[in-house]
Amino acid sequence: MTTPMTTPMTEPVYHPAFDGNGFDPARAEGAGLADTRRHMWTAVRLGWQVESNWTDPLLFFIYTVAKPVASLLLLVFMVQIVGGTGAAGEAVRTFVVLGSALWAMLMAGIAGPAWSVLDDRERYRMLKYLYVSPATFLLVLVGRGVSKLAVGAMGTVIALLFAVVVLGLRVDLAAVNWPMLVLTLLLGLPPILALGIGLAAICLQTRQESWSYPEAFAGALFLVSGVVFPLSILPAPVQVIGLINPVTWWVAGVRGAILPTGASSIGGASSLWTTLTGTQVPDGAMTIAVLLLTGAVSTLAATALFRVSERRARERGLLDLTTGS
Amino acid sequence: MTADVTATLPPAISVAGLRRVYPVKPKPVTALDGIDLEVAPGEFFGLLGPNGAGKTTLIKILTTLLLPSAGKASIFGFDVATEAAKIRRIMNMVAGGEQSGYGILTVREQLWMFSQFYGLGSREGWRRVDELLDAVGLGDQRLQRVSTLSTGQRQKMNMARGLLNDPWILFLDEPTLGLDVSAARAVREMVLAWKGAVPGRTVLLTTHYMAEADELCERIAIVDHGKILAIGTPAELKRRVQRESVLRLEVNRLDGGPAVLAKLPGVVSAALAADNVEAGTEAQRVAVNLVLRDDNALTGVMAALGAAGSRVLGLRTSEPTLEDVFVELVGRGFADEADAEAANAGADHDHSHPTEDAER
Amino acid sequence: MSTLFPTRETTADPRTDADWTGRRAFETNLRALVGRAYPRVRGMGREPSWVFFEILLPFLGTSAFVLVYRALQAPEAYVGFVVLGGAMSAFWLNVVWMMAGQLYWEKSQGNLELYFAAPMSLMAVLLGMAVGGLIMSGTRALAILLISTAIFGVQFHLTDWALAIPVFLLTMAALYGLGMMLASLFLLWGREAFHLTNLAIEPVYFISGLNFPVARLGALGAVAIATVPLAVGLDAMRQLAFPGMQGLEGTPPPQTEALILTAMTVVFLVASQRLIRTIERMARSRGSLSIRWQ
């Protein structure tokens, strides 16, 4: 050749970023619990960033306020319109307000992991990388759910404030059973996340238009959770579903803690609960016990469902699928 | 007949003083910096250039997806800025690694959908799709979901999409990116066959595979930093880099040695090849490396050899490859870029996997 | 001439081929519309899970609202209002989830560039998305309507079909027209739009009176009638399906609401066409038609 090659590409290029400590087999094993905690934390932080990263505080505010408050109004108006006046109307309204405000949190918690699957797979095409990263996929999703839950909890608080200030909801702070409130609130979180993980497992299998699935699922759950009307209205077989549904117990527990004298969504005349147990309404200890039990069962079931879905997704190569239509 | 048809047409591509600046932060990027170019109807034209040279930007402007910042560009006489609608009826484009379409559809359905966008009749669309699927060798995958195709299969499907409307001008942006040797060849052959079927069909290709450009393109422009560095047929470009031609001459005897040849007009140098089996000019076979100012000097050399009674046993040219041309013209670019890279290493990788930073 | 490659008929001159009659351009747009609707309709049959998630679950959700009224011993008429609202919400959800964010999604998939580079108008693509979505959600709405009617024994008293059919079609036109406009707007706004779609559900349900006559919202209801297609459409349909029912008074008659819907449709369609032009101009000058750039 008459033209000398002057490119330095043939010489080995050194860059400090290539420095490493060589292969360390221990890294392949992970460091157990500490690692898990770290990954979980990372996932929560990441989820938080994703949730709040559209930075406009106004938008964020509207998102956390408008949605829960509008759901609340939608229901309160229904009560209001059909003669919800007087003491009875007042009681119903309080019942509905508390249930509906809690719903904001639940909606956020169950939608979080599912949307995270859809978002990462279809929009960012990152799911496969997330999946092969050392962080446990499940934990990452749980983390996203937790951060969503936190946003949803703000919505719940804001909806309650709105109810107090605008709708004249009266809560006697002295009468609130605070320990019970904190306990039931916390115990409700694992089953809510479990439902979210279950939905994520489904969305792992379905197509891009599954965005509305969590919403639809929550809508149906509404029917069997005693959120805005007592379970006793439902036909007995449907009441069974209500009773084994941890959300029912969560809502009932929280509501009972805030309004110890208010109506229960679970027991009452002609309810399945009363027929089965002979008691009018479950007491606090019972509520917590059943919440724990149903919560544990649903968490296990969701984990199992997720594992099955994950395996099937790997078998069929669904992890890097894009399925738009 | 071929000549008549295309001779009356306006240039397939005509570009004058084209500039394109992307108004991005922190400072605007000048992707095209004064391009002048004319591509005749029926030409197979190639664009070569290092990463970031502005090739895709030029293609986007020509395919009406991007407006020029300054200058003019037209396709078959239609201005890219003001007559986009007309251009869109007679062109198509295929990019390497393209992920377009809807995963839920089968290959056949997906292509049919596109055929409808290009205005083919419904029935005609199905027929054309099947025809093209056979032509690109995807017949077996026609009922498979798009989301399950391999990279190569996907690219064949994209090629089929690009040919659905039989464009007058086809823009190919690295169409063989990520394809295996035979798939890449299949794509090349397909494009050639398609182009050859009707006179006047024009192709603009960008690629990083020099051999591909060499094989396909009638003319090539080498661009870097938004400017055309050189333009011509592959042979012209090679000659441009190496004005002298290098020859290896083998004769049965050479009285007086290579010095005799070196004195001839147009001969830059003549020397015994290093691999001569038996040294000395009395050998049965003598190999000489000749460097000529241009090919015309060869006539004189031949005449001199004949007069001296030497019989020519072999004559070979050793021409530079397109890669040599590329390296010669833009090679130093690599060095520049390596420096720049080292300067801001790690500064612009935040668009990678979001967990990455958080992980470590 | 070589017959090596399968080839369509073209003239000998690209200039002739580029010179389309208005009729040909129109036909192409019509075909593009059908082409874009096609994947949506195909998709329905291909992933049967939607029957569960988009028919059964929403039906249960609607039932929850019915039971709220039953628990409150409300007049039976309100059950009918809820069922109609539940059916109509299918269209709204479809607009929100499958129209509003769609162009943005197409952009991130790399489809948008091809759409722009093809000879049809992007309006045709948007209309195709709308028609495809309408077929999907129409199935869902009909299913919810039929199942709920059967289970809760709702009695419709629809007599004025001659008005009901145009009102329904106009409602769809206005809803999907809004969807097309949102799709263009959200393309301009980018990813934040996804959160905005979230915002567009409950608040819109509330001011549209999804579960109660919008008239009961008073002044807010009047504003909704004038601005939100779901509100007007739903109210007009309720007036036609339950004529003279107590609780519905206080809003304009369905004829007037039909006019409002017509006006909305025109406004939305014109706005989305304008927006698309703006988008194209902006995208072409900024270079933002695609996200991935090779």
Ligand SMILES: Nc1ncnc2c1ncn2[C@@H]1O[C@H](COP(=O)(O)OP(=O)(O)OP(=O)(O)O)[C@@H](O)[C@H]1O
């Ligand atoms: N949308 C955009 N916004 C800002 N800058 C851009 C955009 N697109 C391209 N550029 C910049 O313009 C320059 C030319 O890019 P272009 O994609 O045209 O290069 P290319 O020759 O196609 O490179 P490659 O061989 O890597 O594909 C690059 O510096 C690139 O970073």
Ligand SMILES: [Mg+2]
């Ligand atoms: Mg490029």
